[in-house]
Amino acid sequence: MNIGKKHDDNFRTMIEAAVEYRKPVRIGVNWGSLDQALLTRMMDENSRLPDPKDARDVTIDAIVASAVLSGEAAERHGLPRNRIILSAKVSGVQDLIDVYRLLAAQCEYPLHLGLTEAGLGAKGIVATTAALSVLLQEGIGDTIRTSLTPMPNGDRTEEVTVCQQILQSLGIRSFTPQVTACPGCGRTTSTFFQEMADQIQNYLRDQMPVWKEHHTGVEEMKVAVMGCIVNGPGESKHANLGISLPGTFEEPVAPVYVDGKLVKTLRGDHIVAEFICMVDRYVESHYAAQVETVV
Helix, strand or coil: CECCCCCCHHHHHHHHHHHHCCCCEEEEEEHHHCCHHHHHHHHHHHHCCCCCCCHHHHHHHHHHHHHHHHHHHHHHCCCCHHHEEEEEECCCHHHHHHHHHHHHHHCCCCEEEEEEEEEEHHHHHHHHHHHHHHHHHCCCCCEEEEEEECCCCCCCHHHHHHHHHHHHHCCCCCCCCEEEECCCCCCCCCCHHHHHHHHHHHHHHHHHHHHHHHECCHHHCEEEEECCCCCHHHHHHCCCEEEECCCCCCCCCEEEEECCEEEEEECCCCHHHHHHHHHHHHHHHHCCECCCCCC
8 A cells, every 4th residue: 555645534444444354554655656745844844944954854754754654544543553564665775775774763663675666677686686685684674575677578577586586695584595606707718607507597496396395494505506626616615516617728527516525526418417416316315305294
């Protein structure tokens, strides 16, 4: 529910329906539809101060005030505090950080984080990650969203993938095994390690619906696909499973490490298939099978 102008009869009706059906409500304040009467009043009050704030800071104060007032209004209409989630959407990274720091300091409602109108592709992903990571590291935020503009005929599930990756990169929650892969350099003139890393990542993601039903903790698994001997073995030893592919002019062999120990050296044209088999065996042997109980 987005509240932009006033807490009128429609607002009360929606809150009363949420109370009746015991549903939580997210109340959103967006700076693109901020209550102009509230903003004007706060601007006027600010202008009379001996040392007035700039317009940007007053706008942020108004967003926070609007969100808190909306939550309090919902409580007055009978919605319990623990079923109210506040959202304050802006499209600037630093603005979002400042808004939520203030909001977290002024209320105890759960908070929904999201950089609104983040944009297309890399710009939207980077901006969202930059904003949400700062807040999440400070313990601010209970739910999150990535608001990306999809490419023509694009897949909206990218928003979910980005949110999952933010949480997993920060160590807050794991969703799928992660692949560490080197960026490539003068020692990796072949694209094979890039293709293998992509194949392995896609395989892990595709297997997760099956694995998560049967193997507890598999989402924490780490896999390394490295392109040469320089950092390959060391990085592989830090993963649960790691493979160091041969770089340019290196011996055409690929040592595989399992939990830090060299266990096998792969050769030939079936390295990917053999490594995937080793991944499957590792999952079966290292992640406890879930036991179904019959009542």
